[in-house]
Amino acid sequence: MNTEQLAQILDNAALNAEPVEQLSLTETFDIDTAYAIQEQLLVCRYERGEKFVGLKMGFTSEAKMKQMGVNDLIWGRLTDKMLIENGGQLNLSEFCHPRVEPEICFLVKKDIDKELTLEEAPEYIDAVAPALEVIDSRYKNFKFSLEDVVADNCSSSAFVVGEWHDAVADLSNLKMELIVNHKVVEADTSAAILGNPWKSVCHASRLAAKYGQEFPAGSYLMAGAATGAVFLNQGDLVKARVRLIGEAGFEVI
Numbered sequence: 001m002n003t004e005q006l007a008q009i010l011d012n013a014a015l016n017a018e019p020v021e022q023l024s025l026t027e028t029f030d031i032d033t034a035y036a037i038q039e040q041l042l043v044c045r046y047e048r049g050e051k052f053v054g055l056k057m058g059f060t061s062e063a064k065m066k067q068m069g070v071n072d073l074i075w076g077r078l079t080d081k082m083l084i085e086n087g088g089q090l091n092l093s094e095f096c097h098p099r100v101e102p103e104i105c106f107l108v109k110k111d112i113d114k115e116l117t118l119e120e121a122p123e124y125i126d127a128v129a130p131a132l133e134v135i136d137s138r139y140k141n142f143k144f145s146l147e148d149v150v151a152d153n154c155s156s157s158a159f160v161v162g163e164w165h166d167a168v169a170d171l172s173n174l175k176m177e178l179i180v181n182h183k184v185v186e187a188d189t190s191a192a193i194l195g196n197p198w199k200s201v202c203h204a205s206r207l208a209a210k211y212g213q214e215f216p217a218g219s220y221l222m223a224g225a226a227t228g229a230v231f232l233n234q235g236d237l238v239k240a241r242v243r244l245i246g247e248a249g250f251e252v253i
């Protein structure tokens, strides 16, 4: 099958909220082909009127790599349809088997068109916010190879961003908690994200440049989860709490 056909399978799985077999069980494809499938998958969304709003990094923490059995950084694209307003609702029936994880989100201040160093990164970022990412693998049993998950837009499905704060703060060691129904279910510090979430901005800039993805002012960057992800259930009240920068949350209906 060609990349368009493979993307179509994943797009249908997302639209129908019905997971499919891993592509890698029947197809052999490398990581660059996986990114080509991802790009094609986004074309399907853009054709339905969705708009690109940013990037997300994945497997930036040991906890996530261990949980999912993979060992490399990945990146995906976010659209306006994936954004749930802070305090809003997520409709469980629109997802296959969603999980949630606590993150930090950056807001891009000026177009990023090259690989940024850690020193340059703050110049390109306007603000940071606590955030939650909802990941929903389109593969049965949430099981995939690195190529599979990249083709599936890195399980991107929804995200929530809290209040923006000046991006001046040292983000390298902030306590991060995932709270479900008023109970802390996962916790770590922001150091779990590559030792320092600002490094996520550098990697995102490198990968966007490498794959020719525009990364304009006003884009979001989800830096990657600090902890493992947990499955969502109907009625859950979910919150991310990040020291100094506050909370973001939603309700599962």
Ligand code: OOG
Pocket: 056, 057, 058, 059, 060, 061, 064, 068, 101, 133, 135, 136, 137, 149, 154, 155, 156, 223, 224, 225
């Ligand atoms: C892939 C997405 C990983 C993160 O923050 O590490 C990710 C997955 O776990 O399904 O978003």
Ligand code: MG
Pocket: 056, 057, 058, 101, 103, 133, 135, 222, 224, 225
């Ligand atoms: Mg994530």
